[in-house]
Amino acid sequence: MANPHLEAVWAKLLYLAPSPLYERSKPYYIAGVQPAETKQTNKTFAPRKTEIINARGNEGNFSIDENGFECVDYPLESAIESTDDRQRYMRDMEDFFKGCLKAEHVYAYDCVRPLVDIVEIQPLAICDSISLHEKDLIACDETYPHVTTEIFHVLHNPDQRWYYLREQKREEVLLMRN
Numbered sequence: 001m002a003n004p005h006l007e008a009v010w011a012k013l014l015y016l017a018p019s020p021l022y023e024r025s026k027p028y029y030i031a032g033v034q035p036a037e038t039k040q041t042n043k044t045f046a047p048r049k050t051e052i053i054n055a056r057g058n059e060g061n062f063s064i065d066e067n068g069f070e071c072v073d074y075p076l077e078s079a080i081e082s083t084d085d086r087q088r089y090m091r092d093m094e095d096f097f098k099g100c101l102k103a104e105h106v107y108a109y110d111c112v113r114p115l116v117d118i119v120e121i122q123p124l125a126i127c128d129s130i131s132l133h134e135k136d137l138i139a140c141d142e143t144y145p146h147v148t149t150e151i152f153h154v155l156h157n158p159d160q161r162w163y164y165l166r167e168q169k170r171e172e173v174l175l176m177r178n
Helices: 084-100
Strands: 008-017 028-030 045-052 068-072 137-144 145-153 160-164 172-177
Touching: 008 145, 084 172
Parallel strands: 028 137, 045 160
Antiparallel strands: 008 045, 068 172, 137 145
């Protein structure tokens, strides 16, 4: 039997496709309906078969400061079935993050935890920041009706190490630095 701590799967991940266009023009995406003469995006993506290592059994070896992510147990108090439940949950998660990150202020906009008891298909893959090089990141503008933000897309690099948490449970929260 294989050592479960060293299991890996291979999956196609979508990476930003390299393009000389990005040297002349910043990649962008504009949400909503655009006039015919305006392209919604100039970004293109390419699937690449990537090894993704099972972190189960090694959760304690990752830290948000060193690797850019870590797994923390935090039970979900009750189901999230309404807008009020979601707002309560987000406030609770903000308090949780303040404690974990030793921060005075946080804004929880997306909490990475399963909403099912156990994730059996399509687990989240996360890149170890130690293996991510600055040249692998391309700044991109995302424009929405109320705000324009800048995000980074990742170019494929075979040196990158990707992880997932096999059979992630609802109480296992992945903290990520971005």
